[in-house]
Amino acid sequence: MKKLLNSLIVFPAIVICSCSNNKATSDQPADASEVKLGGQASVKDDESAKDVVKIAAGSKDHTTLVAAIQQAELVNALSNAGPFTVFAPTNAAFDKVPKETLDNLMKDANKEQLQDILQYHVYVGKLQTEMMEDGQTLNQVNGQNITISKKDGKILINNSATITASIPAANGIIHIIDGVLLPPSK
């Protein structure tokens, strides 16, 4: 359906172009409309290691996160070269957020807010846990900071979410966390 929509958008534009400027643009390619619209997420590649999005998409514990990434239109960005460190709340972590809040965020009207929250979960750079230090602050993609703390051998983000596992990805690393990070109010 999405593809169809794209086609419909492109089609009138081409028609107008080739009709109104018939002489001037007579050497325009006939099939200029057949432009590839997908980003890196649509690259067919079964050989390479999986990127952060593909790993998340393959996890049954991250369906809410993946749906949110899709709704926020961040799939292609996170399929790019990065490198990314993604703090990935599980479905259970999202369940702690009131359902009404989540439903609201998934509405088109609130896309910017959703993007802000998701970007607060991403750092540009590949940070393995051994590189993290107690008290370290990291400036996230949305522009705001998270704070790392170490307690009893565990790594906490903003003193609220704990890293429960880490998965290296082709374009970075995913740290699975048990809480959703909420950006401080600006």
Add this chain to the structure above:
Amino acid sequence: MKRFCFKTIPVLILTPLCLLFLESCKPKTAQSAAGGDASKSYIAPGKYDEFYNVVSGGFNGQVAVYGIPSGRLFRIIPVFSQSPESGYGFSEETKPMLNTSHGFVPWDDQHHIALSQTRGEHDGRWVFANGNNTPRIARIDLHTFRTAEILEIPNSAGNHASPFITENSEYVLAATRFSVPLDDQNGDVPINTYKKNFKGSISFISIDAVSGEMNIAFQIRTPGVNFDLSRAGKGVSHGWFFVSCYNSEQANTLLEVNASAKDKDFIMAINWKKAEEYLKAGKAKKQAVRYAHNVYDEKTHSATSTIKTEVSVLDPADCPDMLYMIPCPKSPHGADVDPTGEYIVASGKLAATIPVFSFTKIQKAIADHAFDGEYDGIPVLKYEAALHGEVVKPGLGPLHTEFDGKGNAYTSMFVSSEIVKWNIKDLKVLDRVPTYYSIGHLSIPGGPTAKPHGKYVIAYNKITKDRYLPTGPELTQSAQLYDITGEKMKLLLDFPTTGEPHYAEAIPASMIMSKQKKIFKIEENMHPYAAKGEGQVKVERSGNQVHVRMTAIRSHLTPDNIEGVRVGDEVYFHVTNLEQDWDVPHGFAIKGANNAEILIMPGETQTLKWKADRSGIFPFYCTDFCSALHQEMQGYIRVSPAGSNVALLFSTGTNKPAVTTPDKTPADTSNK
């Protein structure tokens, strides 16, 4: 427009609308006085070309890959020349690829290519390429588009008549352009003793059916002449080779005049099945020679060079019925075989006609002994007995001929700068188009095979002049693409080519694109200095050699701080790219390196040698923009004076400044 409508819009709703537009808005083709048709050569963003065009690189020593019909350049494959872009011929692993019996030869003149065949058709496995100057044949693997092997050819000089491949890739033929004294003879002879001391050599290089590895199966010793070009027989003529010879006058000076004295030179017909029989029967003599055989191993990511010391040689005097000479007008250049294998088109570059020989007639002439004497002991067939007919007044300076599989031949005409289309059976000229300017080779997709794909002919021209924006005295080379689907050839596109293209072939993209290697698996990396994870990183000293096993991954090098290197040390940076992601190479460069950078593909290890020539701090960094933090992907090496006792240390992320707290330190001291 039409394609778009039918492809992407729901037919029921929008087809009427579309059809309406078709009449009123159908874009006119861009045929102007100068020709050209953008609608037929334009490939929209993200769309693929229909053919790969594998093009020789001439004096650039490389092979280039273009898309057809767009003419877009996709890749320059380093073959016989060092490539500063990839580090080929500069890295420790690839230097052996350019080893020869003359030592390291980092350049060659690359003229012809041959795509591997099975049953007379392209099979999309390998490209063979010749090095003209220091005789070599290379094999390029089409899974990686990399040079996998280079074989030097002994007893040869000017490896022009090569590589030409048989219909099942049994052999690649390499015939010498320059006849010379043989490698095991005293070559210190007066040049004007050519007739006595100079010999020709034709090498039959066997191709391993599975690995593709090349070996010189045997050579045929010939009279001293110049061999120019060749084709293997196919279909009915499988088992034969046809090689054009000029300078049958055996001139050793001013060939411009002295090699054109006779009306006719020869096409040499070689019965290679017969040669195989003689080889089996033990007729070959072993000759002591020296030639290099260089093979690249994808598992160790390293090449090895072996010097071989013997070659088997067949002497035509001991091997009757193996060679025949067919007279051919004036200094023949191309000797091309039509898709059926029946017709051999010989282009005498100074001749007014194109003779077409018939394989059936050649066989009959041999059976009937329709000979016209001998040339240095080799039977010469009667011209008329071998001749199918002549193309009369085709144009000036015929060079090369390709075929469309529909019974037509296309011959390039250098002197009159045109392509001439003619019918193989009745030899009538059907069409001619100008080329811009002075065409050399030409290529039809599958043109030299038993089943040409036709559709286009591409002209590779020698002179560019005013075809593009001028760039001073030196101009790019120019190619032209023509549509040959209709009765008349139609110019579609000019496109610039790099180096000087000679021969080229085009193969359907579908035969190659699906089997491309995307990454090298890190767990299969057998390089002796590979670090397959950051935990395997090491810096070791052995005398004045320092071996750094380094890793690269977005976005840091490990180690990135190295100390304890001394002036006079040779530092080997063995860099392993830990990425397992397609199209994410990392590069490595260090200040003052006397060679180049290296580019390391995902999962690969490559080594750059660097001499520490002065003390100080030397930065190194990733040269291939890999990630958002590419500019952060850097490091330092500290070089201390010779004899220094600075310890060998290496790290990433831990070599931090000593904590100095001026207020606290005195207090601490006083407490003691």
